[in-house]
Amino acid sequence: MQKIETSPANFMADMEQFYDVSIWHFITINCLDTGEGFEVQYFFAKYDSFDEVVCYFFYSPYEASIPSIAPLIPSAYLGEGEMVDMFGIQIDGIEKGMFLDADSLQTPLRRGS
Numbered sequence: 001m002q003k004i005e006t007s008p009a010n011f012m013a014d015m016e017q018f019y020d021v022s023i024w025h026f027i028t029i030n031c032l033d034t035g036e037g038f039e040v041q042y043f044f045a046k047y048d049s050f051d052e053v054v055c056y057f058f059y060s061p062y063e064a065s066i067p068s069i070a071p072l073i074p075s076a077y078l079g080e081g082e083m084v085d086m087f088g089i090q091i092d093g094i095e096k097g098m099f100l101d102a103d104s105l106q107t108p109l110r111r112g113s
Helices: 011-018 076-087
Strands: 002-005 024-033 038-046 053-060
Touching: 011 053, 024 076, 038 076
Parallel strands: 002 053
Antiparallel strands: 024 038, 038 053
């Protein structure tokens, strides 16, 4: 697997340059609470390759808002909605409440402040 670091500010430009729907399959999104902020990871697999996987990732402070990849890859809104509910991360255009009810434990996977 190839892991490529980017930043929230450069993420969408990097994705627009990298992502070609005829070459890459969007696999999933992952969020890690590092105790000091979030590491956000986006995984892609090459269609014609058995084992070529690319992970774009960046770090974000807790209070920052990050861009949504959903305008480029519409199915990503599910993973982004999960990150918003489970971690309390702020993602542009993604609202809270997709996976958790208002009376649920809020941000159950967040460990930092």
